[in-house]
Amino acid sequence: KAGVTQTPRYLIKTRGQQVTLSCSPISGHRSVSWYQQTPGQGLQFLFEYFSETQRNKGNFPGRFSGRQFSNSRSEMNVSTLELGDSALYLCASSLLGQGTGELFFGEGSRLTVL
Amino acid sequence: DAKTTQPPSMDCAEGRAANLPCNHSTISGNEYVYWYRQIHSQGPQYIIHGLKNNETNEMASLIITEDRKSSTLILPHATLRDTAVYYCIVRQNRDDKIIFGKGTRLHILP
Numbered sequence: 119k120a121g122v123t124q125t126p127r128y129l130i131k132t133r134g135q136q137v138t139l140s141c142s143p144i145s146g147h148r149s150v151s152w153y154q155q156t157p158g159q160g161l162q163f164l165f166e167y168f169s170e171t172q173r174n175k176g177n178f179p180g181r182f183s184g185r186q187f188s189n190s191r192s193e194m195n196v197s198t199l200e201l202g203d204s205a206l207y208l209c210a211s212s213l214l215g216q217g218t219g220e221l222f223f224g225e226g227s228r229l230t231v232l
Numbered sequence: 233d234a235k236t237t238q239p240p241s242m243d244c245a246e247g248r249a250a251n252l253p254c255n256h257s258t259i260s261g262n263e264y265v266y267w268y269r270q271i272h273s274q275g276p277q278y279i280i281h282g283l284k285n286n287e288t289n290e291m292a293s294l295i296i297t298e299d300r301k302s303s304t305l306i307l308p309h310a311t312l313r314d315t316a317v318y319y320c321i322v323r324q325n326r327d328d329k330i331i332f333g334k335g336t337r338l339h340i341l342p
Contacts, residue, residue, distance in 0.1 A: 122275075151329070151330070153332070160332060160333070160334050160335070161270075161276070161319075161332035162332075163329055163330070163331055163332075166329055174329040176329075208275050208276075210275065210276075214327050218278065218281060219264075219266075219281070219323070219325070219327060219328075220278040221268075221276070221278065221330060222278075223274075223275025223276050223277070224275055225274065225275060226275060
């Protein structure tokens with residue numbers, strides 16, 4: 119069974135640009151969560167999607183957005199990039215309402231903003 | 233905000249039991265305690281969770297105090313591969329969002 123797949127793994131952008139990151143969850147998982155990880159702030163919750171609807175949202179500005187498609191794949195977008203957006207962006211999928219409530223994480227997309 | 237407090241770092245000798253404490257003094261009756269760990273440059277990995285009773289699986293044991301205000305994750309025979317950041321999390325149910333704190337950086341010493 120394939121795990122959570124995130125693309126791209128690494129990318130470099132400049133200030134003011136926008137970026138789109140993609141996440142393919144484990145087959146059958148309909149919940150996808152996104153996290154930002156930086157050395158200073160640790161792992162911070164961005165948002166969660168379930169059945170194409172945003173179910174939970176963290177405390178990030180509106181420049182951070184996401185969506186989920188009917189096949190449960192999810193994308194997150196960051197517009198007007200700032201230097202502080204440099205981080206590892208992690209995606210996790212889960213089986214809502216079933217099992218342990220365990221999150222399965224991908225390897226992450228490492229974004230560098232210059 | 234995270235509702236747990238953990239020591240920032242701990243050392244443990246290889247082959248010994250690693251006991252990682254977590255304080256969650258404001259936990260409410262319907263909140264579960266979850267543990268995850270993150271090995272360098274990888275996504276976090278689920279370890280174990282519990283509500284009131286002690287739990288054990290192939291990776292670790294979870295001991296929750298009777299008043300539920302604290303818990304301890306036990307790795308029975310630590311190896312170098314257990315070097316990671318360990319996160320203790322409380323969540324209302326298995327469908328609640330997971331908020332990570334700073335975690336404990338565990339160093340396994342050869």
